[in-house]
Amino acid sequence: MVTTSNLSYAYQNGKEITFPDIDLTPGEHLLVIGPSGVGKTTFLYLMAGLLPSLKGKVSISGTTLNSLTRRQMDRFRGEHIGLIFQQYHFIKSLNVADNLKLRQHFPKNSNDKTRRNQLADRLGLSEHLHKKVTALSQGQQQRLGIALGLIHRPQIIFADEPTSNLDDVNCAKVIDLLKEEAEICKSSLLIITHDLRVMSHFKNQVTL
């Protein structure tokens, strides 16, 4: 489902960062761990087609990302990939429910209220659906970021430090939710984390 080979990247004036080859099958989980600054987020951005690789290639469900135009890549990502970022990408002028609705609308043109309510409930956001996102706490924003990454039932879930701002109760809820969503949708799940609470739940790990 997700394979990388001989992948490397270099930021302007930075040295080349090389990455291990991975082969992630449908429904498989993988943790990416390693010290700060080693290139974990860069690896995720390359696999999600948010950065072009310097060398090597990424294939997702048989599509080689380098072969897509930027527009095709945006559409492909919107359809197949769920991204959970360290920094949130919300529309600040909209409330929580409308951010979720917008993510359902593009590109799948869905308006599945049951799905929105179910995810909001699982992530403890039900009573905040009509709040502006700027009125949410850090932890609530992180949980909304997780809902946005999952709402369209992506085939592949990439999550960058999804539990960094969460207390133990919400961390456990998020781990359960990620596992369950991956199980139900047979999605591949790749998580970058330093969080020992997450690491103890996933055996398959690669260290950068």
Ligand SMILES: Nc1ncnc2c1ncn2[C@@H]1O[C@H](COP(=O)(O)OP(=O)(O)OP(=O)(O)O)[C@@H](O)[C@H]1O
């Ligand atoms: N936009 C950028 N321009 C230049 N250098 C960058 C940029 N983003 C990251 N880097 C550098 O590339 C290297 C890898 O960064 P990256 O964010 O991928 O590391 P990381 O392992 O995810 O770190 P952390 O665990 O602290 O989030 C670091 O040395 C970083 O300083």
